[in-house]
Amino acid sequence: MVIDLEKCTGCQACTTACSMENSRLPGEHWQDVIFYNEGEHPSAQMKWFPRPCMHCENPSCVAVCPTRATYKAEDGQVLVDWERCIGCKYCMIACPYGVRFYTEEKPAYGGPDAKRVFAADDGHSWSPPWKGPAEDWKHGVGVQPSDVVSKCTFCYHRVAKAPKGTADLDPQNPALREFTPACVVTCPPGARMFGDLSNPNSEIAKAIGNKNGVRLLDQLGNKPQVYYLTGEGGAVPANRSLPPKKA
């Protein structure tokens, strides 16, 4: 995935599209946008940073999972098998990007707990009337059971149906739209692109090359598969350099 920070308006349509597509609990922002500000006008800055799961090439979450519930899928996604997850949260600690969520957190939004209001009695953690038809616990898709960790799947249930070998999933192409991750489909300024990083002819590979694609906390060695284009616009925060590890 490529996110162009010069285009991103911080609207959070990615957040809500994902929430509804993936039947997320309120506040369980698989596609989060983090706002921060500093300084004083006229040099004050307010910035925002869209932050999905990085689906690392070298994911620290997978290494620490005691039940092999978190795993690396064939096409490169990092997924959680909810039938194996025991909710130990090791992965949440290991992940340097803060993109994993535990079902049983207290609601951050205040007021009644949506899990109780839309209660489930069939092993799901809750049952919103608007939940999507896609359900695949082996790949962390759908409404999760209680006591598990969940995270962005890159809309595995959509992407997995795309014709094999597709270089780019362009949501403006009617033939590919339904296979494209929800956040990419909706992003109003078109800041998100999704495609095959391993294909040098893909549009995303070109965009990374042409427009200074960078990865978040690259120095940690996780090798995220989400690239940010900074252009003249936003900056990737806290990208400090650390001494290289000895081989």
Add this chain to the structure above:
Amino acid sequence: DKVHAQPAAEKGGETVITKSFCHQCPARCGIDVYTTNGRVHAIYGTLDNPLSNGKLCPKGHLGTYLLYDPDRFKGPMKRTNPKKGRNEDPKFVPISWDEALKTVADRLNALRDKGESHRFALLYGRGWGAVDAGLHGTFGKLYGSPNIGLGHSSTCADGSKKAKLYLEGTYDYSAYDYANCNNLMIFGASFLEAFRPYNYNMQVWGHLRTKAPKTKITVVDVHMSTTGAAADRLILIKPGTDGAMALAMAHVILSEGLWDRKFVGDFKPAVQPKDPAEPRLPPHKFEAGKEIDPALFEAKWTHGLIEWWNAELKDRTPEWAEKITTVPAKDIVAVARELATVKPSIALFERGPTAHTNGVYNGMAIHALNALIGSLWAEGGIFHQTGKTPWGKLDIKSDDFMDDYAKSDDRKQPKIDGVGKKYKMASAQIQRIGEYHMKGDPYKLDTIMFYLTAPIFSSPECNTWEKALQDLFVIETSPYPSENAMFADLILPDHTYLERLQVADTYSFQGYPIGMIRTPAVKPVYDTKFYGDVLIEIGKRIKGPMGEYYKQVGNTENIVKAMAAGFAEKPGDNGVNDFESFKAKGVWYKKPVAYRQRGGEFYEWDKETKSHSIPMDAAKVKEKILKTPTGKFEFKAGYMEQEKYAGYINEKLGVPIEKVGFPQWVPPKYTGTGDLHFISAKLPIAAEGRSSNLPHAIAMAQPTQGGKRDVFVEIHPDTAAKKGIKDGDVVRIKSKTGSVEAPARLYAGVRPDTVYLPYYAGHWAQGRWAKAAVRTQKNSVNEVIENVSDPISGLACYYSGMCSIEKA
């Protein structure tokens, strides 16, 4: 070993996509509603729709939740607790639709029997076309009340429309050719938060920020919002003084010779002395402080430029404006030069500058810049809607159903909102109705009905409505437990938008007509009824020919089908030509914009060459484009100079009669006595106010203002220090009219003389999450805002209030 086993999948049918359009702001984005097994589970933007283009804003996706909001009313109800108050349980009991409709009809018939039909008022907010708000006119005419369909535009954005009416002769919002614009200046419109069409604005933003050349964007506001932060330049201006800045920009553009001569006109050549030995005279020019003989200037598409310069602009130097606006003179010069030279450019404005006592003049000053730089109707410029959706209509003439009662002169009662009398130039004045009713000025109402508006929360001094609604029979049509509903005697719950069949036009965003249709994605979840059908059903129960009329109309579906039949002769660009194809595509549209201005000449679209190439003469331009008395863009607005208005403006604002037509500086009247300006703009996730009970929305309210369970008061750290306020302290914002409490967020992105609390939280009804005890803010920001209107536009002065602030 398996810890959790996935339950067996629901036996399921196919996923069906229904075409509809969003209801969460006036933009009307086309949406694809995904339904499986009778349940809606996703909403995406429609790809083949010129507004949504497959995209949606953050609110759009949450429409699913609006359908399944557990706090929705489940059917019609009546009140059994006669006491009304914020803490009184209305003790609603369910009733049948028959009883509900009969109750209304009986009251309405009784009023008519007494000759008091004017005492029934119907107030509405967002109208969606012919089958809801579009029914009001006929209903009022047949029933005999001037108060049917009193709109909320005076709490929305009437100021910008009025400014454009006076200068250009068109009473409408603007259309913009953003995609081709190289310089965009935004005065007080939260372009990336609340300015319509939000979704399209963001689409175009992505293009503007990455095209070559990159579009330069300047934002003028009172705090750093998302829009200001994303722009190239943010200018923080003293509230209500945008007009002074725009006048100074006009001064710079003229005195530096940067105006568009082909559109505006030019000086005649200086008449040189006959004697070749005499020194040559320089060309005429605009010089600060110096009057000019109007005879020296030859105008093109503008009227009154020199008169405007002499009466106003010659003294409006950047140095003068700096004293008023606090914006450094050099910044004003810089943005003026940029606006006039990095073209095409647009000066855009909305509620920020216009929701003040001097709002129309602020708006006129800004919009006049568009004329000076030749942006009107230009590629990359600003213009208006052209063309209309070719709706058909039912062949039933309502005039044939007016009885003697409806035709009687006794029906010519003044409107309850004072429009036309006290407010001579306004189009609406919803914010005054409660007060006028209580005073019996000019009479007391008996029954009041609300559709998509809740002045009890959204109007300035909204708490006065809690008194006003005491002795009224109140009918609420919202499907949600609104503040109105808590004071209602009768609940006639509407379908949510995903349950309705409805058609509407979009606003003039793109400049060409776009007609949309909503088809129900699911059967109504509860025992609700579409508001348009409620009106028709009430109409059927009114005695005499009015009842006959509505029996013939039947229902809204008949109207929708008749309207879609109009496409047969004029198919849309997407091939839509009847009801079925309309339902399948969800939208009818016909490009392009009919007219363009190029190099100071106007051209009409030529179907043959597919270009704007048919020249338009002055008469045609006056008829179609510049519909002012002179057929020009009037820097000296003839509309305002009419005798019936000039005296009124003079009386209300003290502007000399001979000067009323010019965009000019009129100091804003700040209301109240505090030491800080109070501003309450909208958050992107909440704009248009439909998300207060959505836990998803609450969980993501951003940025400095929001976050999770609370919204925050933005206070400059220096201001906070003086008042002993620390970050996170709960503070009380007080004015003459009321107070509101919320946690403070120390934020150096807000002006030190201003505090900002978004118009979002503070619901004391509207559902379990909206009014959850955990929320610090317990009442509407509008209780702090004095009920003052711009006397010209009638727009509520939401941003003119002063307040004081203290630790709670």
